[in-house]
Amino acid sequence: MAGECILCGKCLEICPLLAATGREELGPRAKADLCYLLGRDEAGLRGADVARLAGLCLGCGRCAAVCSQGVDVPGLVAGLRGAHPEFRHWLWRAWLTHADALWPAGSAAARLVPESLRPDRFGSLLRMLAGLGREPGLTPFLTPTTFPDTHRGEPVLLFPGCTATLVRPGWLAAARRLLDGLGADILPGDFRCCGGGLKSAGFANEARNMARHNINVWRGAGRPRVAVFCASCQSALRGYGAFFEDAAEAGAWQSSLIVLSMLAKDIGFALSGAAPERIGYHRPCHAEGADSDRLLLAAALGDRLVTATDRQCCGFGGVMRLGAPELGDQVGRVCWDRLAGAELALTGCSACAAQLAAAAPRGVAAGHWLEAVG
């Protein structure tokens, strides 16, 4: 049950934006306070100021996870964004709802700007855009060799997410190979965007439409397991509870969601000569439950897995990238400090993979762990 902020300060210890900038006005307690005052019409702020402040949150959810009062700061910020939309929010909405047309065009345009001419403030943003081409990504170095019999014949829907659908088909192909090897019965399913990015930007109606469509795909397939390989998508799908009228069906939906690496955790892998010696692993902020991505990689990589983060925010930040890219970069540098020494960082989230690759130190690569699977 959501309550009021009691100013305990617990969330201040884990907000990556506050840690990277030292600016308490950007932290969750200040945002909770602001939302409370706005609710009572006591803040005395202009709409433009509110919209600007609402833009300054990464939406990582780390504050909400530790709050004993159930204060959901990213949810409150999403409400503010919805009530005070400005051009960046509309831009972000177009970016997500017309991804099939805008991502390739944005990527091609970003590639036209030479690295030397990119303004510092937008350098990593342009690198991220440029990285949205349909390149194969990393050279695979993990070959599945042995498959357990535990999921043979099990019907499974595969939730691909926008990135794999539009620009990283290799992730989807690798995920299918793993499920095929397990003997799972992969059902056809025309899922759309999970709606998570739209929801956090304040576009609740659009997010609801996505959710309803995806739920109907699941119903139409007979309510099977849904395998997901992006932590951000998984978190958004877990938030669909309010769209069910029937509590039992809502429970069945929650139970159906499973991280792909959980299904694949007992697959045996062989390392090829292309495997880097020192590999890091990044656990996304939105990851929940047991870290099966890390368990799979630890078993497959052995002592080549030399460093890992645990929900250290990468600085992606969704709509915040457009309004304050330099703050996202500050947060991203702290994350890369924790991954120091790795030649390659692997993760299980499409947003983190894009952000880590865009902000990686020179000579260091990053990508989704499925890119490593040949």
Ligand code: SF4
């Ligand atoms: S938002 Fe929650 S954790 Fe943060 S200061 Fe308020 S009560 Fe404490």
Ligand code: SF4
């Ligand atoms: S969602 Fe993340 S960035 Fe935003 S206030 Fe909470 S901890 Fe800070």
